[in-house]
Amino acid sequence: MTAHIDLWWLPRAFILGLLAFIIFGPLTNLLLWTVAEKWYFPHMLPLEYGFTFWQRVFSPRGNAMASLMTSIVVATLTVIASLVLAIPAGYALSRLKLPFRGLILLAFLIPQAFPNLPVYVNIARFFYEIGLNGTIAGVVMVHVTHGLVYAVWIATAAFSAVDIDLEEAARSIGAGPLRAFRDVTLPLAAPGLMASAIFVFLESLDEFTGSYFVGAPVVNTLPLLLYTAGSGGNYQIASITALLLLVPSIGFMLVVERFLRADVLSKVGH
C-alpha cells in the first residue's frame, strides 16, 4: 500500500509542476515587467530593475489610489445591485412557471453578446439626457447590465441544482415559502451565487468602455488608467496597474470564501 502511494507522487508532482509553470510563467512575466527598467533582446531577464514606473503610477497627479478606491466602490455596489436583482429573478427562472422563459434568459445575455462599442454612444446619450453621466450611479448601472448575465444565469443554474424535495420537505413541516427559501434553498445555492458575485466583481473591476463613456472625466476608475497604458504597450505601467487590481479582486474572493465556509458548510451536513 505504501509503495503504491510512493509511485503516484511522481506524475502528480509533474502535472502540478507543469500547471504551475503554465499559470505562473505568464504571471512572473507580469511581475518582472513591474520592476523592469530596461529589458530587450537578447537579454532573457531585465537588464536593470527599479521602481521608476511605480513612482509614475503613484505620482500625486496620477490619481492611482483615488481611482482604485472608486473602482472598489463601484464594483461593490455593482455586486450588491446585481445580486439583489438576480436572486429573485434566478429563483423565478429556475423554479416557477414563466412565460417566454428562454427569451428572458437570452435577454440577459445580450449585453455580453453584442459587441458594445457601437451601443455605448447611444447609452451615453441616454445617460446625458437623464443626467446620469459622470455619476457613480451611472457607472454602476452600466456595470450591472453587464454583470447581470453572470448573476442571473448562474443563480438560475444554482437554484435548479438545489433538490426541490428539500424545499418541499421544509414546507411540509410548516415553514412558510420565504422561510423555506431563506433556510433551505438559499444556503444550498450559496456557492453558486457567491461564485457569480466574484465574476460580477471582476467584470466591473476590469470594465473600460462603459466607464469611459458614462463615468469619465468625473468618475475615474482604475481601468481608465490601465487601458491607455495596456493598449499602447506601456508594459511597466500596465503591469503595475494590473497588480494593483489584483488586491481588491483577491481580497473580495477571500471575504466571499470566509462567508461560504461559515455559512454553507455548517448547513450542508444537515
Place this chain on the structure above:
Amino acid sequence: MKTLLQASLILGLAATPAAAGDLTVLTAGDQNMVDYINDYLGPLFEKENPGTTVRVVGTGPGDAGSQKIVERFDAQAKANVDKWDADVAVVHEKFAGPLVKDGYLESYRSKIPSGEMVTSEKAKMALGANVDGYVMPMFSSQTAIAYNPALIPNPPKSYEELVAWAKQNPKQFGYNGIKGGASGVSFVMGWIYAFGDGDANKLMNGPFEEAETKKWDKAFASLKDFTTNATLTPGNAGTLDMLSRGEIAMGPVWVDMFYSWQADGKLPPEMKLFLPAPGMPGQPMHYVIPSKSPNTELAEKFVALATSPKVQADGIVKRFNWYPGIDAKFVQPELDKASWDKLFVDISPADLATKAKPFPIAPYNSAILEAYEKNVAN
C-alpha cells in the same frame, strides 16, 4: 423604477461635480500624452493660473482613441447637453475634419498669440477637409522605419531597396497590416505613393476622382507578394515589441512612440530610424476646443500656453523628441543647439522636408484601406 431613478440621481449628485476652474482635457494617443499633461503641462498651467485644476483623461492610442472623443461629443450633441464635459481635446488629424463638419468645434486660432506661428498647411487642411482656424497642432508625428544598425549597417534608402532587402531577408521585415494601428497604414500609404500608377500628389491634395482608385492593382499585387515574405505584427506597439525581442530586424513605427519605448528601456538604445524615398506619411495631433466647453476662455489660455514657443521647445522637443507643432523657426531660438540637434539624430531636416508626406485625403484613404482588405489581406 421611478424610485430607482430617483435614488440614482441622488447618488449621482453626491458625486463630486466639476468645480469652476476645472479644466478637463481629453487626449487620444499613448500613455506619454497623458503623462505629458499630468507631469508637465498641467502643473505649469496651474501655476500660471492659480485656482485652476487640470484634469486629463486618456482615451487610448490610435484612431480608436480619437474616435472615442468623437463619440463622446456625438452623444452630448444628440442629448442636447448645454455645457459639455470637456474643455480641450487632443485628436488625430483624421478626426479634425469630421469634428469641424459636425459643428462641434470653436474657431479659436486667431484668438491666441501662437496662432500666427503656425505655418504648416496641415493646420488648414486635414486630409482634404478645411479645418482652418479650428485646430492648433500640438506636435507633428512622423512614421519611419526602425532598424538595428548592429544587424543592418547599410539600411535601404528607398521603398525599392527595401523590397530587395526584404527578399534577401525573409520574415525580417515586420509591419502591422492596417487593422492594428496607423504605423502599418502609413507603410501601406507610402507603398501606394511609391508604386501606384496614379499621381501621389493627387492622393495627398485631391480632388477625389473615382478613376484614380483603379490605378493601384499592380501596387497591391506586389504588396501581397511582399507581405507573404514579411512578418505581420500585432499593432503599432506590436511592431516595436517584436523589434525589441529581435524577432524582426526592421519595421515601420511612429517616431514619437519609438523614442518613448527607447526612453522606457524597452528598445536597445542603439536602434535607429530612416525614412525611405519617396517618403512616408506623418500627421499632427491637434488641440481642439469644443464650442460648448464650459470654460472656453480657460481652454484658449491652455492651448495658447501649450503652443507657445517656450512650451513647444521645453515640452515637445526637449522632453519627448517630438517635432514641434508651430513653425520651427519660433521654437529653435528657445533651445540649446544640442537639444535641437537631437531631434534630427536619425532623420535629417532635409529628409523631413522631402520625405515626410501627408496621409491621402479621406476618400482615397478609405479606398486604399478597403482595397488592401480585398487584395492583400485575403
Place this chain on the structure above:
Amino acid sequence: MQTRFLALLLVLPALIMIVLFFIVPLFASILGAFEVGDSFGLGNFSKSFDLYSKDMIFTVVIVSISTVLIGLLSIAIGGYLTLGENPRSVAILRWLYRWPMFIPFIVVGQVLRTFLAKNGLMNNILVSLGILTPLQTTGFLDWRGIVIAFVWKQTPFVTLLVAGAMASLDRSTIEAARNLGASRLRILIEIVVPQISGTLLVGLILSFVTMMSVLSVPLMINAQSPTMLTADIAFRINAHGDYGVANALGVISLLLTAGVALIYLRQTMKDRL
C-alpha cells in the same frame, strides 16, 4: 396563474434594468445595421459577408476550440478537487488554478504576447533549461496564441463554477460507487459530470459569450488575417467611421452567440418538461 404573476414580478426588476439600459439603446444600433444611405436594406450585411466571411468562421472555430478545451480542463481540475485523495495535492491545486481569473483581458494580451513570442520569456526559459535549442523555438502569436490566452484566462472561471457544483453533490453515491471498486475516472465521467452538466453548460456558454466579445486579445496577439470579428468591428468604426457594417457585424455576432445559447435553453426546457 398566481405563481405566474409572482414569477413575472420576481424577474421584472432585473429585466427592466436590461431592457431600459441596454436593449433600448441597442435598438438604434440594430436599426443602423439595416441603414444603407437614407434607405433600409441589407447592403451592410452583404458587405460584411464579402469582406469578413472568413473572419466569421475563424471566430467561431477559435472560440469553439477554446470552449471545448476549457470544458475538458475544468472537468479535470474540478474532478480532482472533488475526488482527489491526496489532500496536499488537492490543496495545492485549489490554491493554484484561480490566479489567471484575476488578470484583466487587456493585461492577459500583453503578458502572453511577451511570454509566448518566439524570443519571449517562455522560449527563453526552455532554451536556458536546455529543453529547446534556439533554432527549435517557435512563436505562438497567431490563432494558437488566442486559444492559449482564452483557455488560460477562462478555465478558472468555469472551474470555479464546476468545482462548486461538484462540492455540493451528494457524496453518498460517489462513496457507494467507490466501495464497489469503480475507478475515479469512471466515477467522474459517469456519476459526477452528468449531475453537474447544467452548471458546466452555463459556465461554458458564459465563457463562449465573453470570448466572442473580447477585443484586446485578438488585437494584441494575433497579427495575421483572418482575425476575430471584434477586431473587424473596431476597425470599421475607427478607420472608416462605418457604423453600418460595424453594427451588421455586431448583429451577426449576436446571432452566433444566440445560436449557442439556444442549445442550452432547449436542453433546460427539455429537463423541465
